[in-house]
Amino acid sequence: MADVRLEAVTKQFAALSVIKGVDLTVDDGEFCVFVGPSGCGKSTLLRMIAGLEDISSGALSIGGKDMTKVGPSERGVAMVFQSYALYPHMSVRDNIGFGLKMTGHAKALIDERTQKAAKMLQLDALLERKPGQLSGGQRQRVAIGRAIVREPDVFLFDEPLSNLDAALRVQMRTELTKLHQELKATMIYVTHDQVEAMTMADKIVVLSAGKIEQVGSPLELYHRPKNLFVAGFIGSPKMNLLPVTVAPADNGKLAVTLPGGGVLHLDARGKTVKPGKMTLGVRPEHLDATGKGDLVLPLPVTLAEYLGSETLFFVTLTDGCDIAVKADGLAKARPGETLSVGVPAAACHLFDEAGLAVINGDLR
Ligand SMILES: Nc1ncnc2c1ncn2[C@@H]1O[C@H](COP(=O)(O)OP(=O)(O)O)[C@@H](O)[C@H]1O
Numbered sequence: 001m002a003d004v005r006l007e008a009v010t011k012q013f014a015a016l017s018v019i020k021g022v023d024l025t026v027d028d029g030e031f032c033v034f035v036g037p038s039g040c041g042k043s044t045l046l047r048m049i050a051g052l053e054d055i056s057s058g059a060l061s062i063g064g065k066d067m068t069k070v071g072p073s074e075r076g077v078a079m080v081f082q083s084y085a086l087y088p089h090m091s092v093r094d095n096i097g098f099g100l101k102m103t104g105h106a107k108a109l110i111d112e113r114t115q116k117a118a119k120m121l122q123l124d125a126l127l128e129r130k131p132g133q134l135s136g137g138q139r140q141r142v143a144i145g146r147a148i149v150r151e152p153d154v155f156l157f158d159e160p161l162s163n164l165d166a167a168l169r170v171q172m173r174t175e176l177t178k179l180h181q182e183l184k185a186t187m188i189y190v191t192h193d194q195v196e197a198m199t200m201a202d203k204i205v206v207l208s209a210g211k212i213e214q215v216g217s218p219l220e221l222y223h224r225p226k227n228l229f230v231a232g233f234i235g236s237p238k239m240n241l242l243p244v245t246v247a248p249a250d251n252g253k254l255a256v257t258l259p260g261g262g263v264l265h266l267d268a269r270g271k272t273v274k275p276g277k278m279t280l281g282v283r284p285e286h287l288d289a290t291g292k293g294d295l296v297l298p299l300p301v302t303l304a305e306y307l308g309s310e311t312l313f314f315v316t317l318t319d320g321c322d323i324a325v326k327a328d329g330l331a332k333a334r335p336g337e338t339l340s341v342g343v344p345a346a347a348c349h350l351f352d353e354a355g356l357a358v359i360n361g362d363l364r
């Protein structure tokens with residue numbers, strides 16, 4: 001059991017600066033997810049924690065011990081890769097136990113831990129098979145088993161589910177969450193998929209271009225994004241972001257003028273807001289397709305996706321400015337028809353010209 005602390009950690013590959021000063025604490029026993037677009041430095045940061053990449057500057061400690069310059073095998077971590085990296089000629093049993101064998105552990109201990117891990121991962125019946133005789137999901141489980149038997153303080157996962165099909169990904173997601181509850185180990189999990197981050201994490205770290213944008217629980221990030229990047233990255237379908245003009249209103253509120261001229265009165269929620277050009281953010285699921293809200297706009301439907309459980313409407317606010325509205329699956333509007341879209345003021349966010357949130361929604 002161990003916490004992981006990063007202090008002002010950076011990474012340069014020659015002239016390329018990839019990690020630009022990361023400060024972070026992952027608590028003992030926490031399931032922490034690093035999420036961000038491809039190329040933002042998630043794998044590099046994880047590999048630096050694992051000891052597979054040097055830390056250019058800054059410090060890393062695990063369980064209170066300075067690990068900045070300690071070799072990977074001495075850190076008490078085990079990593080699971082996206083490419084399972086199994087030995088094709090070895091059985092599942094030997095693949096799982098291989099690391100322990102290499103570090104000179106006794107056969108009885110290897111057998112016992114392998115058996116236990118195999119049971120946990122429902123691999124008990126497959127122990128004599130070779131990786132080639134397994135499905136993708138089963139192979140990924142073997143890779144996880146190999147990490148479990150080492151009984152690490154910290155598990156590091158780099159996009160372990162990315163090679164699986166959608167249904168299996170959902171299943172493995174819940175299994176990994178259960179595994180975390182069972183092992184109670186610290187886990188750091190890298191993904192580019194915000195749904196994985198939302199469903200699995202105690203703590204999400206949103207990364208962009210080698211920097212942390214925000215750290216928080218899934219619902220904190222959803223309800224109180226600090227900036228446009230996080231607002232646009234967390235949530236599916238994406239938050240609608242509209243260019244607006246903000247001016248003081250007579251009633252002490254803010255008059256927010258939307259493209260097309262609709263005016264929404266927003267409570268400043270105790271914040272001082274400078275009048276001028278801003279970005280209004282409102283999530284598709286918070287807009288109302290039955291015309292209830294603080295501002296109601298009749299808007300033409302350009303596209304509708306009928307998903308059964310819900311319908312997603314794309315409506316045109318002005319030329320070049322479409323917004324998404326998530327509605328009940330029984331909503332019947334068709335493209336070309338007009339939808340009465342209600343905007344609830346309490347669900348709206350305002351971002352300044354630098355992209356920082358000035359006001360977050362007030363739903364929670
Ligand atoms: N060994 C390396 N040498 C040079 N550049 C690298 C190396 N590894 C990664 N990079 C670069 O660092 C950036 C971050 O990569 P990576 O951590 O793999 O991103 P992510 O996992 O978020 O997709 C990318 O621009 C990548 O090209």
Ligand SMILES: [Mg+2]
Nearest residue numbers: 042043044159
């Ligand atoms: Mg990566």
